[in-house]
Amino acid sequence: MKTQGYLGIDVGTQGLSAIFVDTEFRIRGTGEGFYDMVSGLEAGAYEQRPADWERALVAAVAGLRRSLSAAGVEMEVRAIGISGQMHGEVLCDRSGEPLGPARLWCDGRNEAEGHELTELLGVKCPKRLTASRWLWTIRNRPDRAQQVAHLTTPGGWIAHRLTGGWTLGIGDASGMFPVEQRTLDYDAVRLADFDALVGRCAAGLTLPPLADLLPKVRRAGEDAGSLDARGAALLGLPQGVPVTGAEGDQPAALAGSLIAAAGTVSMSFGTSVVANSVGDRPFVGVDKGVDHFCAVDGKPINMVWLRNGTTAMNTIVAMFGGVLVGGTDPFAALMPLVLAAPDDCGGLAALPFMDDEPGLGVSRGGTACLIGLDDTNAAPGNAAKAMLLATVFDLKMGSDVLDGQGHPRTQIVLSGGLVKTPALGQLIADACRTPVVILDGASEGSGFGAALLAAYRDERQAGKDRSWEAFLAGHAPTPAHRFAPRDAAAATLERSYARHRRLVALHRHLEQAVDATGAGPA
Numbered sequence: 001m002k003t004q005g006y007l008g009i010d011v012g013t014q015g016l017s018a019i020f021v022d023t024e025f026r027i028r029g030t031g032e033g034f035y036d037m038v039s040g041l042e043a044g045a046y047e048q049r050p051a052d053w054e055r056a057l058v059a060a061v062a063g064l065r066r067s068l069s070a071a072g073v074e075m076e077v078r079a080i081g082i083s084g085q086m087h088g089e090v091l092c093d094r095s096g097e098p099l100g101p102a103r104l105w106c107d108g109r110n111e112a113e114g115h116e117l118t119e120l121l122g123v124k125c126p127k128r129l130t131a132s133r134w135l136w137t138i139r140n141r142p143d144r145a146q147q148v149a150h151l152t153t154p155g156g157w158i159a160h161r162l163t164g165g166w167t168l169g170i171g172d173a174s175g176m177f178p179v180e181q182r183t184l185d186y187d188a189v190r191l192a193d194f195d196a197l198v199g200r201c202a203a204g205l206t207l208p209p210l211a212d213l214l215p216k217v218r219r220a221g222e223d224a225g226s227l228d229a230r231g232a233a234l235l236g237l238p239q240g241v242p243v244t245g246a247e248g249d250q251p252a253a254l255a256g257s258l259i260a261a262a263g264t265v266s267m268s269f270g271t272s273v274v275a276n277s278v279g280d281r282p283f284v285g286v287d288k289g290v291d292h293f294c295a296v297d298g299k300p301i302n303m304v305w306l307r308n309g310t311t312a313m314n315t316i317v318a319m320f321g322g323v324l325v326g327g328t329d330p331f332a333a334l335m336p337l338v339l340a341a342p343d344d345c346g347g348l349a350a351l352p353f354m355d356d357e358p359g360l361g362v363s364r365g366g367t368a369c370l371i372g373l374d375d376t377n378a379a380p381g382n383a384a385k386a387m388l389l390a391t392v393f394d395l396k397m398g399s400d401v402l403d404g405q406g407h408p409r410t411q412i413v414l415s416g417g418l419v420k421t422p423a424l425g426q427l428i429a430d431a432c433r434t435p436v437v438i439l440d441g442a443s444e445g446s447g448f449g450a451a452l453l454a455a456y457r458d459e460r461q462a463g464k465d466r467s468w469e470a471f472l473a474g475h476a477p478t479p480a481h482r483f484a485p486r487d488a489a490a491a492t493l494e495r496s497y498a499r500h501r502r503l504v505a506l507h508r509h510l511e512q513a514v515d516a517t518g519a520g521p522a
Contacts, residue, residue: 008451031063084155171251304398337381346377
């Protein structure tokens with residue numbers, strides 16, 4: 001007997017994954033395919049070939065079938081969900097074929113265009129925004145720009161190959177161009193402003209309005225097409241299987257963590273750190289530390305992102321833990337000492353800037369340091385905890401902007417490498433004065449979120465009319481860990497946070513002091 005369920009496809013930066021979940025949302029099998037960046041590009045340029053994504057899709061689905069076969073499972077796919085790396089620029093001609101390699105989210109060649117659009121449109125337009133990339137293309141590759149009939153993202157291109165249509169989930173779409181919360185569509189006024197700018201800076205080019213190039217916006221549960229003959233052949237599935245609007249990896253990851261309610265924050269600690277806060281209203285104005293996109297149902301999401309994640313803490317752990325246990329398992333040796341360290345780290349403070357941190361105005365990396373070291377606090381646990389707290393405090397600086405506008409924060413769902421030591425959730429709860437939960441049984445990741453979106457599309461197609469938030473609430477697991485903020489610890493950490501803010505404000509002097517030119521502070 002076949003097992004009914006949902007196929008989730010995630011187009012990542014390094015590879016493409018496919019998962020199959022049954023109707024109880026248990027992952028029954030997985031498969032992967034891989035690809036590389038285009039080689040030989042200038043510094044800061046990152047491109048991939050869409051054809052490589054398609055080959056990886058075929059390989060991933062073949063691997064999924066092998067995985068299922070080994071488990072004795074034959075899948076019957078009821079719907080397909082897609083997620084992918086946000087902010088890419090896939091340029092296609094009228095036939096739908098790509099016009100050369102796609103520029104990825106990490107491509108840094110259009111930083112100036114991001115600043116220009118932020119100033120013009122009055123909303124944060126990071127260099128990652130697809131519209132920033134498109135403006136750069138118009139200026140730097142005008143011959144290619146004139147051939148473009150469709151502009152989409154990596155996930156949107158895979159969706160087109162499967163359905164023949166040009167649609168996109170609202171979260172991924174909001175990473176292409178700002179979405180207006182009233183209409184839950186691209187902001188028409190800002191589209192007109194963008195086109196007027198193009199008219200001024202691209203005289204002589206014949207280009208359609210941006211709205212004619214962008215994919216149609218679809219929210220969770222809405223019709224985004226179904227497998228056509230080409231898509232069915234690629235996946236080895238029947239024609240007509242419903243396909244969701246391709247979502248961005250961040251909105252899909254929120255879905256995979258079962259997060260939909262306003263006031264909930266998804267906080268992930270790893271090489272970089274991200275806090276995505278579900279809002280109940282649009283953000284007002286522009287702040288360099290806060291980016292904006294939409295959840296899969298259109299709710300506004302405010303994102304605080306740190307380039308400097310747990311790397312500085314990991315470096316301390318490796319340095320001291322390796323000495324303690326001879327390098328066999330530094331984390332096992334040191335994390336108990338971190339948990340036992342006092343909340344004020346014995347008076348130690350830290351700056352974690354192994355790299356630059358644009359959202360905080362830190363332009364120079366290599367300035368990570370410990371401050372206040374003396375013979376009473378010189379302990380590995382204090383040093384590692386101070387580095388971790390420095391990262392938490394950097395995240396809190398971005399969150400303060402949201403607090404200032406009255407955006408709700410009722411609960412933090414913690415994920416990433418930090419939850420390997422779940423007791424650290426208490427530190428996050430105290431530092432942010434917000435309850436923290438770590439989920440058990442909620443499979444994190446964009447691919448799982450894509451599969452959930454497929455299940456919701458299937459439900460809506462069957463005529464069941466409930467909101468995305470209600471759908472997720474019906475599948476929420478019991479948290480494995482809960483942490484409530486403790487007043488005394490929170491007060492101690494608030495004092496440490498005030499000192500951290502002063503240190504970050506002085507960082508420009510530190511940058512000048514270590515400048516290789518020897519110029520020193522002004």
